[in-house]
Amino acid sequence: MKDFPGTPGTFSSLIFRILQSLFAAGSIASMATSPGFSSYTAFCYLIVSMALQFIWSLGLAFLDLYQLVKKTDLHQSILVSLFVAGDWVTGMLSLGAVSASAGLAVFFSKDLDFCKVVPCWNYQLAISLGFFSWLLVWFSSLVMLWLLATG
């Protein structure tokens, strides 16, 4: 299989996976410290989805690190298929959760003007960080699919 930036076992892939984990962890931290977030289903779903994203990306970061240190090759079709499936599932759950939370946050801030009374910046920060995490996962999933198709 080909070896281009973003494929498993490269330094760029490791950086991407670490950034994905960091953004997901930041999103969880920001949402979990927001007062009263647990009253809203969409915000709870964002935490669950970002937790899944964090576990998945961190796992793959360790795998990339292992490959870089041990110089092994994990570009086998069956493994790449697994990475593709995992990236797509976590990526779509993340986009769904970020959008659902954004829909609710826009309802509070724009439709209700609720954010003039209660500060919403924690929600907005969590959603922004979640969005960046998803953006990086989306890039990884495209690279993985491309790798599988050209494999």
Added chain:
Amino acid sequence: MKDFPGTPGTFSSLIFRILQSLFAAGSIASMATSPGFSSYTAFCYLIVSMALQFIWSLGLAFLDLYQLVKKTDLHQSILVSLFVAGDWVTGMLSLGAVSASAGLAVFFSKDLDFCKVVPCWNYQLAISLGFFSWLLVWFSSLVMLWLLATG
């Protein structure tokens, strides 16, 4: 370029594009006939996104039909790249809009119990139809990316 089910100019692709358009049109119709939908940004965004989806999918349906009738070949890299970009952009906008609306609908029905007072079935139907439209676009975009990669 390869010719497998779902690639442009095949009968299966035509059926997929028509179904995408129909689901998007159904979603718009259901949301537009909901009383008071215009007060909610997420629901307005769903209509805009589904309108874009409808135009894109219907355009590609006509292109598929033209290819089937005229027996021309549109599997050129530059055209497939355009289809991939269009499918990805409309697909992600659709998923974002559907999720944002779903986040708000769950807030109304589950968090607020608002749907016991005002019927929400129009919103829920619009979101479900939008979701099916996105699901079909997602499949098309995977096929297109695969076609471009294996081109």
